[in-house]
Amino acid sequence: MDPSDPSIQRIITSYWDHRAAAYTAAQHRTEREELDRGLWVAVWRSALPAPPADVLDLGTGGGHAAILLAELGYSVTATDLSHGMLDQARARAAGLADPPRFALDDAVRPTQPHRSFDAVTSRYLAWTLREPEAALRRWHRLLRPGGTLALVDASWFPRGIDANPTEGFAEHYRPEVREHLPLAEAQGIEETAAVLERAGFRDVELTPLREVLEADRRWGTVPGHEPRLQHLITGRARRxxxxxxxxxxxxxxxxxxxxxxxxxxxxxxxxxxxxxxxxxxxxxxxxxxxxxxxxxxxxxxxxxxxxxxxxxxxxxxxxxxxxxxxxxxxxxxxxxxxxxxxxxxxxxxxxxxxxxxxxxxxxxxxxxxxxxxxxxxxxxxxxxxxxxxxxxxxxxxxxxxxxxxxxxxxxxxx
Missing domain, CATH: 3.40.630.30 (Gcn5-related N-acetyltransferase (GNAT))
Incomplete structure (x- = not known):
């Protein structure tokens, strides 16, 4: 398969459509909701300009980051290719005074206007990107000069995707798909940081999220995943x-x-x-x-x-x-x-x-x-x-x- 072949993304998207409700529920467990909010407020505040900056949340999934950022006063646009995930996000955002603007869009080839955002965010997206370097160069174009890219990810599958027991996961991320996802089985988060640098971002920094890891060890993480040290990776758009x-x-x-x-x-x-x-x-x-x-x-x-x-x-x-x-x-x-x-x-x-x-x-x-x-x-x-x-x-x-x-x-x- 060619990485630009839309059938690759359709396979990936079909998995997340199927998993949308269960995955979103696992991200919002009652017993750790208040703890998670405090942790992620601290993460995003440490990385982003002060509200009301314009933020684009790519691969928003169930809207975990987008909704939190909207609650903090940011002007948020949030996109995803999964209808199921966007349905979950819109339902969770219902009732917010100024909810994110949700839209169907491809994070690899986003259609948002160039130089329209002060910050671009993503959470748990980089590992599943087709052509990550090309994608991040396009993200760079979405930012205003000096704007911030802030993404959170981890080396989720150092033993390989087949080690994840979640139903349907390995079948969707099968070998002919994962061969076009260079970060899917990365051995270290440094590989993701290197992509940011090759894509033209300046001042790339890795920050380990040890408090998030501690919470995952205490309360458990999403089914099918072991607690892994996540990192906040930030970079600046060139001027x-x-x-x-x-x-x-x-x-x-x-x-x-x-x-x-x-x-x-x-x-x-x-x-x-x-x-x-x-x-x-x-x-x-x-x-x-x-x-x-x-x-x-x-x-x-x-x-x-x-x-x-x-x-x-x-x-x-x-x-x-x-x-x-x-x-x-x-x-x-x-x-x-x-x-x-x-x-x-x-x-x-x-x-x-x-x-x-x-x-x-x-x-x-x-x-x-x-x-x-x-x-x-x-x-x-x-x-x-x-x-x-x-x-x-x-x-x-x-x-x-x-x-x-x-x-x-x-x-x-x-």
Whole structure:
């Protein structure tokens, strides 16, 4: 199975739909309810900004964290792919003055608006993620600059999933499923923390939840599980800013282009990977015209240098994006989107109606990516003469060895 195959998640979700009522009841046992509330209030308060911050709780299950955070005054959106779990969560939240907003959504590919949350939380979700690094890079994009990721998990199955006796568990998390869940049988929580770091989070910290372990030993945990030391894992979203490029950025922009070009090699597009970056004189021309921008990370030591760049030119009726590139070391964090938003604002400020660009039609991070950002494909028969001139120049450069397309987007970015 391919990890992106939806059948994998359907198998997982069917288990949690079946287990929703029993699992949620085990999470809310009367004899330890007051103790648990105190423990988890302390955990989340230690990690999150003060309420009323905007929090997204991913894989909310029966709403354990989401409901508690709403009670503490946070503005909470909570998502899950299990209808059964969401039913449990909504029932438990009934009667709250300001309950979480529950929604059906995939934590691996969340559809929530980018840069809309001060914090993202998850509890007992990381171990069952398909493609965890890709998922966490998407979580990074959901956070506002400097926002907090706070997740709780443990190495639940160091002896393997088959050791869990819960009815239906091993049958659903069968070998062809678990092979695509890299953290499911992790030997240590450090493997999860390493994923956060690879996904671009800063200041990743592991905090052992020893009081939770003590409570589990005293009162027992969810059936099928042994008491395990859980950890709070926190990280910070990087802060990036876009500014107009200056003459001193030329060589950094060329370095970004060389690094970004290497991604094409894996697709058998060696001539693109080997193509020289834009000449310094060409970039200087865009900079002098005020149509070049760089995106860079803000760190405690100051700005870290260009992580991506965009150059453009004015055409009749549009701002044409000639090139937008991001260093793969900063990939998957929404920097291309930030650059396009800046170009979009520039176009609107000067009364320009749309953004245009040309790109490879079938490369995943080209046309399909731009379509997700609201661009539409425009066939040559509908293109104006200036865009056709650009297409002819690309063809003369040999780029038509692979399908190319013209794209456009209204200059309101949506």
């Amino acid at each position: 990036y800013g876009v500014r107009r490029a200056g003459a001193g950025d030329v060589e950094a922009m060329r370095a970004v282009e060389r690094a970004a070009g290497e991604s094409f090699r894996a697709l058998g597009m060696e001539p693109v990977a080997d193509d020289a970056p834009p000449a310094a004189e060409e970039l200087a021309r865009h900079i002098a015209a005020g149509l070049a921008w760089v995106v860079e990370e803000d760190t405690a030591r100051g700005r870290a240098g260009a992580a991506g760049y965009l150059v453009a030119e004015w055409l009749e009726g549009s701002l044409h994006v000639e090139q937008v590139s991001v260093d793969p070391a900063h990939g998957g964090l929404g920097l291309g989107e930030l650059l396009l938003e800046r170009a979009d604002r520039e176009a609107r400020a000067l009364g320009c109606g749309e953004l245009t660009l040309t790109t490879f039609a079938e490369v995943p991070w080209n046309a399909p990516y731009y379509e997700r950002l609201g661009f539409e494909r425009l066939d040559d028969a509908r293109a104006d003469p200036e865009l056709l001139r650009i297409r002819r120049a690309e063809a003369s450069h040999g780029l038509d060895r692979w399908p190319r397309t013209i794209m456009r987007r209204a200059a309101d970015g949506r």
